[in-house]
Amino acid sequence: MVRLIEITEEGTEFGLEEVWINEAHVVSIRRAPEYKRLLEEGVLSSDLDSDHDFTSVVVNTGGVRESHVVIGDVADVARKFNYDPRTLLKG
Numbered sequence: 469m470v471r472l473i474e475i476t477e478e479g480t481e482f483g484l485e486e487v488w489i490n491e492a493h494v495v496s497i498r499r500a501p502e503y504k505r506l507l508e509e510g511v512l513s514s515d516l517d518s519d520h521d522f523t524s525v526v527v528n529t530g531g532v533r534e535s536h537v538v539i540g541d542v543a544d545v546a547r548k549f550n551y552d553p554r555t556l557l558k559g
Contacts, residue, residue: 470548472538475503475512475522482512487536491549493527500524500537 474487503522506512521541527534538545 472525472536472540472545472548475537475539482506484513484515484539487538489525489527489536490529493529494549495526495528495533496524497526497542497546497549498524499542503537 469488470491472487472489474485476483476485500522503512504520507516507518507520507522516539520539523538523540523542523545525536525538525545527536540548
């Protein structure tokens with residue numbers, strides 16, 4: 469299990485919440501540039517630094533697909549899941 473900080477959204481309000489993700493269920497990891505724009509516009513939490521990047525992590529558990537937008541760039545998040553870009557995933 470990997471601990472990350474997730475951006476939560478309730479209506480028009482954004483917040484931060486701890487999330488634990490099982491690395492065995494991660495389907496994809498990609499940039500989430502729209503959240504960088506929201507940060508620059510001041511819509512996201514003022515606790516965040518303007519240098520933060522955001523990554524979308526898609527998880528598939530028991531036929532249920534969930535997407536989590538977490539703080540960190542793609543390389544850092546992938547490293548937490550022990551992903552090496554030079555190898556094939558389950559290949």
